[in-house]
Amino acid sequence: MIKNTRHTGIVVRDLDRAFRFYEALGFKLWKREVESGDFISTVVGIENVKVETAKLKAPDNSMLELLQYHSHPKEKEIVNAPSNQLGCSHIAFSVIDIDKTCDFILQQGGSLVNPPALSANGLVKVAYCHDPEGVLLELVEEIM
Template identity: 50%
Template sequence: MILATRHTGLVVRDLDKAVVFYCDILGLSIFKRMKESGSYIERVVGIPGVALEWIKLKANDGSLVELIQYHSSSVISQEIENSPSDRLGCSHIAFTVNDIDRLYSALIGNGYHCNSVPQPSPDGTVKVMYAHDPDGIIVELVQELVP
C-alpha cells in the first residue's frame, strides 16, 4: 500500500541550468545533492555502468522534485524539447505559486518558453500557465485566486 508520494524525478541534460530554472526563478531550494555509480545504482535504474548525479529540490510545503543528470551516457533516450502535453507518459509537473504574473515575466525575461500568458480558469478560481524548463519539460504553474 502506498503511504505517500515521495518525490517526482526528472532527467535533465545539465543540473546547473535546471537549478537556475527551478531554484533561482521558481523558488525551490536545494535539499540534497549526490553523485552515484556502482552496483547499487546500476541495479536500481537497470543501466550497467551508470554514473549519475541528482539534486533533490524542496518546495515550501515539503514536497520534493529530484533532478537527475546521467553522466555515463551522452544520449538522452527521448528528445522532448517543448513537447506537446498530449504525448504518452508523464505529461507535466505542476506547482502552486503565489504570484504567477511575476513568474511569467521572470521566465520570459530569462528566455524560457511559455505557451501563453497566465490564463484565468472559466470558473475564476485559478490562473494557469504552462512553461518549459531548459530541457523542454512542461511545468504547470497555478495560482489560486482568493475572492
C-alpha cells in the same frame, strides 16, 4: 499500498543550470550527490552508470529530483513537451504571482504555451509553460 508521493524526477543535460532555474523558483537544495556502483546500476537498469542528482524541496516539502547521467548521457534536441504526450504529462506548481513567474521563465530560456488564463469559475489563473529543458510545467495562481 502507496503512502505518499516521494519526489518527481527530471533528467537534465546540465544539472547546475537546471538547479539554478528551480532554485530561483523557490526550491531549496536538500541533497546533492554522485552515485555509481552495483546498487544504482540495478535500480536504473544501466550497467556501470554514474549519475549526479540534486534533490530539491519546495516550500511545502514536496521534492523534485534532478538527474544528470554522466556515464550514459542522451543527446537529443530539446523539444518542448506537448501537453498530450503519453506518460508523464507535466508538473503543476502553485505560485504566488503567475505573471511574474511566467516572466521569469521566459527570462531563463523557457517558453509559454499560453499566457495566464482565468478559469471559467474564476478561482484560478493557469498557464502552461516549458522549462529550459523542454519539461512541461503548469503554473496555478489561486484567486482570493
